[in-house]
Structures are given as structure tokens and as C-alpha cells.
Amino acid sequence: MQPWRTLSQLPIAPISAKTPYSDLAIGGPLMSFSSSIGNHRYQFADLRELLAKATPARSGDVLARVAAETAEERVAAQFALADLPLVHFLAEPVIPYEIDEVTRLIADTHDAQAFSPVRSLTVGELRDWLLSDEATGERLAALAPGLTPEMAAAVSKLMRVQDLIGAAARIRVVTRFRTTVGLPGRLSARLQPNHPTDEAAGIAASILDGLLLGSGDAVIGINPAGDGVEVTTRLLRLVDALRERFQIPAQSCVLAHVTTQMAALEQGAPVDLIFQSIAGTEAANRSFGVSLAMLEEAHEAGKSLGRGAMCADGTIGCNVMYFETGQGSALSANAHHGVDQQTLEARAYAVARRFEPMLVNTVVGFIGPEYLYDGKQIVRAGLEDHFCGKLLGLPMGCDVCYTNHAEADQDDMDVLLTLLGAAGVNYIMGVPGADDVMLNYQSTSFHDALYLRRVLGLRPAPEFEAWLQGDGFGRLALDAANPERLLPA
Amino acid sequence: MSGIAYPEMLPTLAARLRALTPARVALGRTGVSQPTREQLAFQRCHAQARDAVHARLETAALAAEMEATTGRDVLRLHSAAADRTCYLQRPDLGRALDEPSRVRLSQLQPGPFDLALIVADGLSALAVERHAAPLLCELLRRLEGWRIAPACVVEQGRVAIGDEIGSLLGAEIAVVLIGERPGLSSPDSLGAYITWQPRPGRTDAERNCISNIRAEGLGYADGAGQLASLLAQARRRKMTGVALKLESARALEG
Numbered sequence: 068m069q070p071w072r073t074l075s076q077l078p079i080a081p082i083s084a085k086t087p088y089s090d091l092a093i094g095g096p097l098m099s100f101s102s103s104i105g106n107h108r109y110q111f112a113d114l115r116e117l118l119a120k121a122t123p124a125r126s127g128d129v130l131a132r133v134a135a136e137t138a139e140e141r142v143a144a145q146f147a148l149a150d151l152p153l154v155h156f157l158a159e160p161v162i163p164y165e166i167d168e169v170t171r172l173i174a175d176t177h178d179a180q181a182f183s184p185v186r187s188l189t190v191g192e193l194r195d196w197l198l199s200d201e202a203t204g205e206r207l208a209a210l211a212p213g214l215t216p217e218m219a220a221a222v223s224k225l226m227r228v229q230d231l232i233g234a235a236a237r238i239r240v241v242t243r244f245r246t247t248v249g250l251p252g253r254l255s256a257r258l259q260p261n262h263p264t265d266e267a268a269g270i271a272a273s274i275l276d277g278l279l280l281g282s283g284d285a286v287i288g289i290n291p292a293g294d295g296v297e298v299t300t301r302l303l304r305l306v307d308a309l310r311e312r313f314q315i316p317a318q319s320c321v322l323a324h325v326t327t328q329m330a331a332l333e334q335g336a337p338v339d340l341i342f343q344s345i346a347g348t349e350a351a352n353r354s355f356g357v358s359l360a361m362l363e364e365a366h367e368a369g370k371s372l373g374r375g376a377m378c379a380d381g382t383i384g385c386n387v388m389y390f391e392t393g394q395g396s397a398l399s400a401n402a403h404h405g406v407d408q409q410t411l412e413a414r415a416y417a418v419a420r421r422f423e424p425m426l427v428n429t430v431v432g433f434i435g436p437e438y439l440y441d442g443k444q445i446v447r448a449g450l451e452d453h454f455c456g457k458l459l460g461l462p463m464g465c466d467v468c469y470t471n472h473a474e475a476d477q478d479d480m481d482v483l484l485t486l487l488g489a490a491g492v493n494y495i496m497g498v499p500g501a502d503d504v505m506l507n508y509q510s511t512s513f514h515d516a517l518y519l520r521r522v523l524g525l526r527p528a529p530e531f532e533a534w535l536q537g538d539g540f541g542r543l544a545l546d547a548a549n550p551e552r553l554l555p556a
Numbered sequence: 557m558s559g560i561a562y563p564e565m566l567p568t569l570a571a572r573l574r575a576l577t578p579a580r581v582a583l584g585r586t587g588v589s590q591p592t593r594e595q596l597a598f599q600r601c602h603a604q605a606r607d608a609v610h611a612r613l614e615t616a617a618l619a620a621e622m623e624a625t626t627g628r629d630v631l632r633l634h635s636a637a638a639d640r641t642c643y644l645q646r647p648d649l650g651r652a653l654d655e656p657s658r659v660r661l662s663q664l665q666p667g668p669f670d671l672a673l674i675v676a677d678g679l680s681a682l683a684v685e686r687h688a689a690p691l692l693c694e695l696l697r698r699l700e701g702w703r704i705a706p707a708c709v710v711e712q713g714r715v716a717i718g719d720e721i722g723s724l725l726g727a728e729i730a731v732v733l734i735g736e737r738p739g740l741s742s743p744d745s746l747g748a749y750i751t752w753q754p755r756p757g758r759t760d761a762e763r764n765c766i767s768n769i770r771a772e773g774l775g776y777a778d779g780a781g782q783l784a785s786l787l788a789q790a791r792r793r794k795m796t797g798v799a800l801k802l803e804s805a806r807a808l809e810g
Contacts (some may be wrong), residue, residue, distance in 0.1 A: 130646065260579070263578065263772070264773060266576075269576050272579070276581040276582055281561060292767065294770055326798065353761065355761060400760065435644075436644050437645055437647045471608075471738045472738075475601075500594065500598065502598065507739030514589055532560070538562055544563040547569055
């Protein structure tokens, strides 16, 4: 066997530190990349193709016809990608600046100062640096605004599962509203008390069950079955009343469309966190019925309510947005521009970080087997998403989940859950018995959150932990013996 | 557990909570883990859901039932996805008709119709077999005066296949009744998607959806009522999707 070797890429355009990315993006020279394995020379037409072919195998990229044809082509692309200077990413956007507001956001908000420590590195050297002893949590946090999502995606494609865990575990992204989420040694859970017909008593029963098992410190977040202003308002009032009565340090959210939540907010509903599903292209976001301007408006409206509380460190919680993402969403909306699904997922994080979110989670296995075929693909994608999100400065959680048409089961979820715990995930989902009876998929249970806290020695958010040890929780546990007094009529 | 005492749940409370929701509440625990009986109950449901995903729609029987309950002709069509394995991996093929179906539709006398009614297996043939005919029956009663195209039953179909069918039929609005992805507690949940001026390329933001139509969820009369109300608004406002949803919220919840 001949040893592998890589051929150098074509020379890249010289880039001055002061040149804005957007100028380079317009009409910049297209480059091709190549590398050789044995006597086979592999050619990649542009950055988009290089990234796609370097991506570890998954069904969605095959569906989009962007995946590597063979295992050898994939690793050839990884070699070429490893040799690519990071500055190249500032010159060649994967989706043109002129046609996509997410590209414009990425380019226009790139922080050259923050980028400077890694400016001279290639993608492969960035991986080495991320895993080195140099890469402290503090340095990683300072680097975040200097990295573009495409850089984060690129380096993750060269990383094994243990690399994704090891690097992410160093990065803490801490956010606050009424609880503090993301501190070292802590693991929070979103209490997800969904009900197939939004019945208040049924939702309250699930909330009670979850609170009694220590879930809810990330958010009490309800996916409504019907997306309407009145149901949203009704559910927000339900959680707010329970929270006030037992003095629970927690925030609520009803995960209706952002326009529905805004309408509820305008009518005076007690809105804590504002939710929206987002994706990594303008066209995919349009298919969700949102734009950056709309999210900006929601962010401003949420902040203006000032509903955050003083948190354990004495500061007032002011992170008000909650975003969900997931690989494959752009492709499913036919809005992927030939870019691989993992790179697009990282671009969604550029959208998220614009709005200083309290919570961001990938709903990794929800989309189905056309995008992530089996447990192996779901596990890797969950760890990639968590790593890329953290590297870009996001408070990443994960909905560890699968659907009944995927080749996956509870064993796969236990694997991903435990690995994410080791990687320092901010929060996971708490769904009664892991079975979401409204959205029809399997996530993680209240028990799963307790398991992870126990096996890794993790604790709930400090404010919530204090509540679990105090009078409010004691009163809830006592009153729960007569649930008529707790539950809405 | 760092000094947190999680209370044992009294049997009376457990029973009360379970009566209030189909969710798996009040499971009890051994240490922090689920007891054996709950663990096995979950596995049983997962096995049933897996089987529902792979079950095949008996189109002849369904078409006959629909013809009997609605008194209308029913067309049997097939998507470009040849079988379930292909369907699961190639959503693009599940959104398009196969050639014989396309030819068949193009040979029909085209509309204009106000409405095309399409029933597709989606991810649960069980849902469609149980709920499509009775729901249609309730719906048609509420659509007096509408010009309705011949109903279609589609094998291996996804929601967007209604765009192609509705457009070939010359219908102003398409309604797709489709088996939703089976949950552990709901292997037979039916969804209804409404699209104004259906044609290939429509996005999900341009549709409205009513989901969870089944015995334990939204009943036939309520589901048909919501559908009819959305249809009336779609026709009046000449649109479906996010914008229509906001305005119709009151009607849906009223």
C-alpha cells in the first residue's frame, strides 16, 4: 500500500485583516481543492462540495446527492479540508452573500479581533489546537465570535466522537432568566408536559410529575397541539399561576410559532421565553415563516418585559430567547443550496447567537431516517451539534430523541444521553416516560435526567436546587397528596 | 442526590395523575430508574409502533369503504416510492406520483373544482384505515355547495403529493388526510393538511394543519368542524399558511 499524501490546494487569495468578508465574498475567485490517496486524485469543485464530501456518512446528504461516493473519497476530502487555511472561509461563502441573509449575518458580524489567535491555522491545525492544553475554557469563549459556523462545521468533520466530547467539555456557556443554566457540574432539564389536545389538567399532571422528579430547571416548555393565540395564552397563564403559587424558580414557554407568541404577548400574556424553530438558510427560515427581522422584533419585545429574576450570582436574568434546530431541516424545506446538512445546522447557530438565547437545542433524531438513518448517525449528529453550538458560544442542550420510523431505540438514546453528559450538555428534555404523546416521538424522561445527574455527579441549576431543598418544594409535595387543590378544574 | 429528597408518590395521587393524561406519568421509580413493568410496557408499545410503520395500506378495501360512505368515486394512485424501504429513505419520491398515476389523472376531465380530497398512508396505514372514511363523511356534510373533485387514495404518499394531485385535478384547495408518524401511545393518529392553490413547490409554511385525529384525540365531528372552518376561511381569504392561521385562531379555539 502506498502511503497517503495530500496535494496542496490552489493558492488562496490574499486577505487583508481589514478587508470585510462581504467584499471578498462578492465575485471572489472560485477555487477547487484536491487530494490524492494512492494513485487516485480526488477533485472537489468548491468549498461547499469539499465540506459535503468530508462529512461522516448520513442519509440526508445521500438524499441531497452531496455525499461522498465512497469511503475513500470521504477521507480524501477530509485530508484536503484539514489543509485548508481558516482564512479561506472568509473568502468563500457556501451560499452567496447576495441571496441569503444568514450568509450576510455571518459575514457582517464576524469578529476579526477574536479570530486573530487562530487566523494563521488550517482546519486540521484548529482541531489540534482545540484538543491541546492551550485551549482553555476562557480562550475558547473569547474565540467564539471569531469563528464562522462553516469553520466550526469543518473542524467537527475531522473529529471523532471523543474529540467532540473532549473539546466541548471545556466550554461553558452560562445563561440566566430565573435559573442559571450551563454552570460547571450542573445539568438542567426542560420539563415538556405536552398533551394531545392541550387540556390544562393533563398538562398540569405532567408538570407536577416532572417537578416531583426534579425536572424543569431549564424551562417548563409546552408544545401546543393547536397553534393559536388563545391556547398559548391559556397555557402560559397555567404555568405562571403554578410557578407563583409554589415560588418555583423556573421559566415557562409555549412553543407556538413566534408570531403567535408575539400576539399573545401583545394581549398581555405572561411570556417568559420566546421560542422559534430556526434553520441555517434564509429560504429554510422562510419555510418556517420567520426572518431575522421578525426574530429581532421578538427578542426586543421579550427583553422589554423584564420578567427575568435575580439569579444565584446576583445578576438579573435577561436571556429571553429559546431556539430549536436540527440537521436536515433546510433540505426538508428544499432550501439547502447543495450544502450538507451538518454545515447548515451550524449556520442555524449563527442565527441563534445573534439573539443571546437562554436555551438552544438540536432536536437531533426528530426529523427521521431520511436525514439520520439510525442510532449511530443520530448519536454522532447530536455530539456534532452540541460541539459546534458550544464552540460558537451557544448554551447548547439536546433533545436526545428518535422516531418510530428510524432504526433506533432506547439503547441508542442512553448512549447519546450519557455521552452528552460527559460533554457538558447544558440541558436535556424531561418527558413523562420519554414518550411524547402529542408530538409522537421518544425523547428522554424525568428518570433519565436523574440517572445522568447521579452517574456523573451533576446537580440541578442552583436556584432550582435550592427550591428542591426548601419549603416551596415541600409544600408542592404535600399539596400533591390532594391534587384537586393543585390542578385546574 | 445532594440532599434532595424526592417524595414517594402515593398510589392515590398516581392514579389521579394517570387519569388526567395519556402521558406516562406517575411511573414510580427504583432508585432513579423506571421499574421493570414500565420498562417492558414501553418496549411493547415501541414494538407495536414499529410494526405500524411497516404495515401496508389495503387500498382496495379503503377505496371501497370511502365509496360506500361518501357515495363518490375514489381513485387509487401510487407515489414514485416503490415500497416502504424506499419511502422511508426518499421523501422526494413520496411527494411525487408514479407515471401511471400521473397519466391517469391527466386523462381525467380537469376541474375547475373548489376542493381535492386526498388520502395518503404516510407513516401509519392504520390511521388512514381507521379514520379517513368516517372523517370524510363528517366533512362532506359541512361542505354543501362545494365542487369537489374525485377523492384519491395514495399509497406510499407524503403530504406534498397533494400539491401535484390538486394541481392536476384543477382544484383551488387540496386537503390531504395522512397517517402521522406513530407515537408509542398513538399508532393511529391522522393529520389533515390544507393547501391553497396546490402545485409542486409549495412549502409547509403555506399550509395549515390539524393533527391528532383519532379516538383518544380530536374526534371526527370536531376535526371535520375545524377543517370546514379553515376551508371556508381559506376560500374567503384566498390563502393558507401562517397568515391565515393567526386569523383563524379564534375560530379554531371557539
